[in-house]
Amino acid sequence: MKDRFKGVIEPFSNGIVKNNPTFRLVLGTCPTLAITTAALNGLTMGLATTFVLICSNFLISLLRNVIPDKVRIPAYVMIIAAFVTVVDMVMAKFLPDLHKTLGLYIPLIVVNCIIMARAEAFSNQNAPLPSVMDGLGTGIGFTLALTVMGIIREFLGAGSFFGIEIPYLSNYAMTIFIMPAGAFFVYGFLIVLFNAAVDAIQKKIDAKSAGQKHHVLHAESAEPEAANNEGGAE
């Protein structure tokens, strides 16, 4: 029972941290850079993508033995496009202004590399339930990344937080962060922070698990060039 449970939860937790689509796998970069001029946009785009990701992962893993390999790509693309159009229509009806701000980028969820990558890499080989969990995990990882990007860019670029103007800050806002150049900057530095953090944690885990296994030759020398990770109790 334990490993079956792990088999389901594992892809979920993977999706968020270990292979977080935006920071680790660097997938789905088009909406990440374009939409995150405001935190609310990032959040909605993330949730819309998560919905499409879950449904398409589920359906593709259901049909994985039925779809012949020759027409694999058109079939997947059609399934994904169907869900995206549903999201597009529902959003146009119930969230019109948000639909206007996301505009062109909603149909572009279809070609968002994450969905196709998860479909090809994961859900066409695994059972529906792990695929859905993987879709959920990756989706939430993507949404978190987008929202964080949105918050930073909105805070620095427009001096507001989720649309609420911060009185004093907004007349010192650096509009560079709203422009494309700022997007690339923020995205690059966030990847650095994320990688450094995950590597540091990984190093600590290795150090703990490695324990005494260190060879005599290496033991006394610390890694000279990993400058930025804090020493940590060895």
Place this chain on the structure above:
Amino acid sequence: MDILLPVVILTSLATVFAVVIVFVNKKLAVQDDPKVEEILSLLPSANCGVCGKAGCADLARSLVEGKAKIEDCPSCSAQSKAKIAKILGGDIAKFEDTLVICACCGGNACDDKYEYQGYGDCASIELIAGGRKACSNGCIGQGKCNRLCPYDAIQIIDGVAYIDNTEDSKCRQCGICITNCPKKIMKRIPAKAEIYIACSSCYKGKDVRSMCKKGCIACGLCAKICPQSAITMKGNLPIIDYDKCNACGDCLAKCPTKVIRWLKHD
């Protein structure tokens, strides 16, 4: 009517395109040589490009066309090399497996001629008066090999490169470090070697002692006491003949500066 029209249009479009794809795949299929797929599955597909081809698919195709030799791909394991040779129909030529070692152990123990403050890596330091180390064939320690190694198998310890060849070694002998080291101290030695010489100095003992505390002082003791006389002194440096060496370890015990070291364990 609103439902019928889109359904008809989309289904007919999908069918038309499906038919065209299937027709095109069937009629115009260019028979790829099945051997290419087979070989591609055996190659490590790391696409490291060391073989000079644009990735493993390209290498597989040129292997079948005879434009490349399997030795070009150093990180391919011995069994798959044998299998590929069988697919290509050639006899299983004796694939001499090799291991890569760093023939220097000086690093911080070797004095610096000048203190390098600037940009770049070993290659740029080498440009200034043959590197910052007093010993001109010693490792500069700026880590160019460490950064270029696709398998992260090289560590810079105490200012000198070290390749771990013990059982959980990550080194795939791809040879990127050999081509990129400006001092040319990364060397290939036969896989059956048990010991190796961690020095490539060409100076007499007196000069070595003044420059580097760990270097080989060319005393020649190892050559004298080796029971299999596998070691010969050539230009102030011992050379091991790995066919004769039976890894008895006498030379290693005798060596005053511990330059001769175990390869596969500590």
Place this chain on the structure above:
Amino acid sequence: MNYALFLIISGIFINNFILSQFLGICPFLGVSKKIETALGMGIAVIFVMGIASVVTYGLNLLLVIAGIEYLRTMVFILVIAALIQILEVVLKKFMPSLYSALGVYLPLITTNCAVLGVAIMNITSLAQQSVLYAFLNGVASGAGFTIAILLLAGIREKIETSDIPKPFQGFPITLITAAIMAMSFAAFASLMF
């Protein structure tokens, strides 16, 4: 005539597909390690964008007549995916030399935001709607894509030999380079409105 010229200039400089519209960033980051691969990718993108623009423009007329505009995304992406798959086989059969240069990039382009992006933009934002202008816009945006990816490939080859702190290696340094490129391209925005 000047509208065609405007399209070309805006496709390459003003609304550059990568640096100001953010479309097609995945291959922009992924394929730009070496100049030859970047060039191969660029030409393949121009090739596909040109054909896709014309085909999708025609299809859109069909959709408008049938009044089912909401199926536009579905039809476009189906057509693009099928088109690329057919193109791959046809190229392999009739033009093996071109296939060996571009072949490996074609499947990559299917999930490329730029192709679908230009297909939709041809419908929504072209001032004068005609097949020629759609084709021109496709090719110009493809050229913009190629120029941006070539510039980045050239810089990245230089970066290979320089000493970058460990966490910055790989994507982060590429993104920061792209940021500086985006800043310089932003200057073109005021070139001609």
Place this chain on the structure above:
Amino acid sequence: MVKKPADKKPTDFKKRQKAFFKSESFKAVAVLAIIALVTSLILSVVYRFTAIDEAEAMRKKINDVYNAGTITPIDVSGYDNKADSVILNAFMAEDGACVVVSKSKKAYNAAQGITLFVIIKDGRIAKVANYSSSETPGLGSKALEGAYLEQYVGMRASRLASGDDVTSPSIPPLDIKYISGATKSSTGVRIAVEAAAAFYVKEVAQ
């Protein structure tokens, strides 16, 4: 399956037909066709529930912006638009004001363009409001808010309608202060307003 005695030797055609249905390519086409059928069925059904009728939404928006009472649409199909803008439609309000819905194709977010309501009463701009445009939030969006749009209120439509190419220096300088950092959005709004004014002067005023 038990072989019925009466079963004749399957004719060559039936065997070939059975083979055809089993064959790989038929399965491929069938799967794609079925997926297309199912998806288009779902989408058309969903569309019926979520279809927004454009005109209705626009009329509602107009009433929010300017209480024009019952509005009678004006036929705009005959009007030849300028190169970079298009008049989507126009209405005559009860109190004689004319509500013009004009879209400028030039904007920062070129895919969306900028669509505005321009309300012109006896020759002067009474109000300008954003109908549907998505400029970059925090930057371009400032050009769609009150302060920038207020500048146009009170201007005579005939003066606004004169300029053809907005960016050419020959245009008499209007004291419109652009939003810094959002030149494209500000110019886009100006094009839309001037297009509406030109329409008003040509079609409605005489």
